[in-house]
Amino acid sequence: MNEYIGVVEDDRNIQNIVSAYLKKEGYHVTVVESAEEAWEQWREDPPSMWVLDIMLPGMDGYEFCKKIREESDVPIIIISAKDEEIDKILGLELGGDDYLTKPFSPRELVARVKRLFKRAQPALQQNGDSHDKVVAGQLLIYRNERRLFWNGKEQDITTKEFDMLLLLADNVNRAFSREELLTRIWGEDYFGSDRAVDDLVKRIRKKIADLPLETVWGYGYRLRRDEG
Template sequence: MSQTKVLVADDDPNVCEIIRLYFSKQQIELVVAANGKQAIEMVEKETPDVVVLDVMMPEMDGFEACREIRKKWDTPIIMLTAKDEEFDRVLGLELGADDYVTKPFSPRELVARIRAILRRMQPKARVEEEASGPLVFDQLTIDIDKREVICCGEKISFRPKEFDLLVQLAKSPGSVFSREQLLEQVWGFDYYGDARTIDVHIKKIRKRLDKLPYECIHTVWGIGYKFGVGD
């Protein structure tokens, strides 16, 4: 098995050294960037398995770097933030981050989150185990085998977890899923993040399907979400 390669972008050399020492004991190869611009260059050059971005960096902060990386790559991203504030966490998720860790953090926690993300990336989504082939609705086709979504005759690009979440809902029209159920079924038991991740992904799915003349994912207040055409 090839060694896991992780790119850490942080302008604090002490933080990078602590991470380096712990990674070396865990057989994780570390690549370091001092700012957001460097991080983007290193993603292309080094093709890391996971990218860890500090929010506060010179030249380009972690949020902007996350946005730019997401334009080209689906590499998993973990945000490091010194602020335990909802705004920072949600903004990172909305920009395409997969998880976040709040400073101060333990290297052990960071490694646990990295490995959890990599476990989720390895197998095909469990939502595909129970259903395959196209799910066809009025003006919306979800082809599970091809991992394609056709909306109003146009092919729409989805990030992997957005697609998996849409399939999980669409394969059981009318069924109500709590956020916790969706996290468990799409992200897996070992997900360290919070249920707000679901809200962020639902928002992105709705935006991608905004050409539909109807809402297909409905909020069930106090519970979660359900899929339904014409509800």
């Protein structure tokens, strides 16, 4: 196992406990005490998952989560003493993948870390190599390698951007509701609003400006491909 986890927490006791349990499971762990330090870490040696406290000195966890989400879909588990529903909703809508309220069981944190890593891993395909390549007009996707090309040029995209485009390319011209996209891409246990879908679509359109990713007003989205 070589997954690398960044822990952003200013409480030394929680730092030590979380770090010890994660290292015992074989993860490589770096601990920082502020969001500013975490941002430097992201630039220099980005972790493959964040365990992020909300109440931090300086920049808070919400702002850090928002900044990360502007660049990446790296999994983020929020840990916080704030246990109001509105706090959880805010954390998840800003891009958190999971939310744990303090005090929490370190074993539960480890279980959630494992689940998120498993979800983020490329799904093993059972259909064989003949089903590896997906073509939808100028969009070419190699699902097993998780590589995507538009007009012959490989695109630098995040995990969720890839997952959405693969789903739409597998079902060209089919309209998906926002709720279905949430379930298919974020998972049935995702706790947040469908604004996450709109934000993801905005990022995809920004990267691939002429992609025929259409809004179905009042419903959701589809990838259009004209026949002929």
